Amino acid sequence: MQTAGGLSACLPITSDLDLVWVRQHVRQAAAQLGFGLVAQTKLVTAASELARNTLVHGGGGQMECAPVNRGGVRGLRLTFSDEGPGIADLDQALRDGYTSAEGLGMGLGGARRLVHEFDIDSSPGRGTTVTVASWVSAPPRPREER
Amino acid sequence: MSEQEAEGHQVAPAQEVGDFLRLRREQIAQRWADAALFRTVFTVSRDEAVEAGRAVVEALAAVAAAERLEDPEADGFNVVRDQLARTAASRSRAGSTNSQISTEVDALRPPVLELLVADLSARGEEHVRECTTALTVLMGTLRMVVLETLLTAGQELIERQRLQLLEVATPVIKLWEGIVAVPLIGTLDSARSQVVMETLLDSIVEQHARFAILDITGVPTVDSLVAQHLMKTVAAARLMGAECIVSGIRPAIAQTIVHLGIDLGTVMTRASLADALAYALRQQGADIVAHVPDGAGPR
Numbered sequence: 001m002q003t004a005g006g007l008s009a010c011l012p013i014t015s016d017l018d019l020v021w022v023r024q025h026v027r028q029a030a031a032q033l034g035f036g037l038v039a040q041t042k043l044v045t046a047a048s049e050l051a052r053n054t055l056v057h058g059g060g061g062q063m064e065c066a067p068v069n070r071g072g073v074r075g076l077r078l079t080f081s082d083e084g085p086g087i088a089d090l091d092q093a094l095r096d097g098y099t100s101a102e103g104l105g106m107g108l109g110g111a112r113r114l115v116h117e118f119d120i121d122s123s124p125g126r127g128t129t130v131t132v133a134s135w136v137s138a139p140p141r142p143r144e145e146r
Numbered sequence: 147m148s149e150q151e152a153e154g155h156q157v158a159p160a161q162e163v164g165d166f167l168r169l170r171r172e173q174i175a176q177r178w179a180d181a182a183l184f185r186t187v188f189t190v191s192r193d194e195a196v197e198a199g200r201a202v203v204e205a206l207a208a209v210a211a212a213e214r215l216e217d218p219e220a221d222g223f224n225v226v227r228d229q230l231a232r233t234a235a236s237r238s239r240a241g242s243t244n245s246q247i248s249t250e251v252d253a254l255r256p257p258v259l260e261l262l263v264a265d266l267s268a269r270g271e272e273h274v275r276e277c278t279t280a281l282t283v284l285m286g287t288l289r290m291v292v293l294e295t296l297l298t299a300g301q302e303l304i305e306r307q308r309l310q311l312l313e314v315a316t317p318v319i320k321l322w323e324g325i326v327a328v329p330l331i332g333t334l335d336s337a338r339s340q341v342v343m344e345t346l347l348d349s350i351v352e353q354h355a356r357f358a359i360l361d362i363t364g365v366p367t368v369d370s371l372v373a374q375h376l377m378k379t380v381a382a383a384r385l386m387g388a389e390c391i392v393s394g395i396r397p398a399i400a401q402t403i404v405h406l407g408i409d410l411g412t413v414m415t416r417a418s419l420a421d422a423l424a425y426a427l428r429q430q431g432a433d434i435v436a437h438v439p440d441g442a443g444p445r
Contacts, residue, residue: 016335016337019333019335020333023333023366023367027366037398038397038398038401038402040398041367041398041399041401041402042398042401042402042405044366044367045367045368045369045402045406048367048369048371049369049370049406052369052371096407106370106406106407106408107369107370109407110369110370110405110406110407110408111406113405113406113407114402114405114406
């Protein structure tokens with residue numbers, strides 16, 4: 001397992017303790033790339049939500065963290081993947097207040113609002129992969145208003 | 147002996163080492179009593195050190211006799227595992243690092259090797275080499291056994307400290323008559339938040355508190371789960387007749403909560419612990435005014 005130091009890393013998500021590693025790694029990577037405090041906090045919070053989804057709904061998985069560069073703007077891409085039951089109705093899952101467990105139901109939708117780019121790939125039996133990206137300064141592409 | 151030689155050592159080296167250890171038990175134990183590992187731990191009397199050394203030699207002899215030279219799980223070690231663990235732990239407490247302890251265990255080898263070589267001096271060179279190799283392997287396994295006990299002890303320590311942290315990290319502070327506060331620090335996983343809620347509710351009863359302040363200055367990330375824990379704690383405190391105030395919400399956290407879409411509208415919040423205390427005091431009819439000494443203007 002690799003943390004801090006290198007920005008790229010693949011962290012396992014198999015327990016509550018791993019969530020702490022995920023948050024710390026994302027925070028350090030974001031700080032290193034030059035994210036402001038608010039942007040850092042948003043990204044870390046999104047990572048925390050998604051990692052917990054991976055753990056609780058996906059039965060554990062991993063997070064890949066990679067620095068990205070688009071048109072000279074630096075950013076961080078996080079990929080959360082699990083091989084759990086997958087999500088049958090993505091629209092429903094993204095809707096605020098919908099929850100299959102006991103949470104507030106804000107995790108997925110909330111995480112989407114906290115990052116610049118959000119992509120989810122899932123279907124029943126195939127597991128779930130969520131990829132998010134945020135940029136140090138304003139995103140190069142106009143952001144979709146939600 | 148010479149017959150065996152002629153027939154090409156029918157006795158396996160491991161067996162021979164086992165026999166040697168049993169035979170020379172006393173001499174080895176005496177020599178080990180002077181080695182750092184035993185001398186520094188058994189300081190009360192040398193007899194204790196010899197006794198401890200003897201037990202280890204016997205264990206090694208049993209392992210050798212069972213021909214499990216390379217197996218740290220061999221039954222023979224079980225007898226002395228506790229003793230070795232205590233010895234190593236004692237060295238560890240005295241400030242030795244794991245590698246220093248490992249070196250001290252390794253220092254037990256030369257005196258035994260010396261004896262073995264002397265005992266086998268009448269035998270062929272080949273045989274001596276086989277036996278010394280066997281003994282070296284065995285002593286290496288002993289070293290591993292000792293290191294394993296150290297690592298296990300380290301893990302147990304971490305687990306114990308984790309539990310301690312659970313208790314320690316959630317002190318409930320009485321700020322004023324009827325006002326208690328909990329400064330939350332670090333990760334609010336479900337185990338921690340459960341402890342927070344319990345200690346807070348207990349102290350509300352104990353202190354007859356009408357106000358409870360949850361300060362989250364030390365919480366680095368507030369995601370939906372943490373928010374949910376906070377809301378549950380606030381609701382539980384309210385059921386007990388206390389008003390709960392969440393303080394220490396930093397600007398970055400506030401913006402994040404808004405984007406996350408969490409509605410904390412039902413929760414009384416204040417930017418800092420001081421604001422929360424001032425609010426609670428005012429609600430109780432107390433007011434804080436600056437004391438202006440005679441002659442001195444307000445600062």
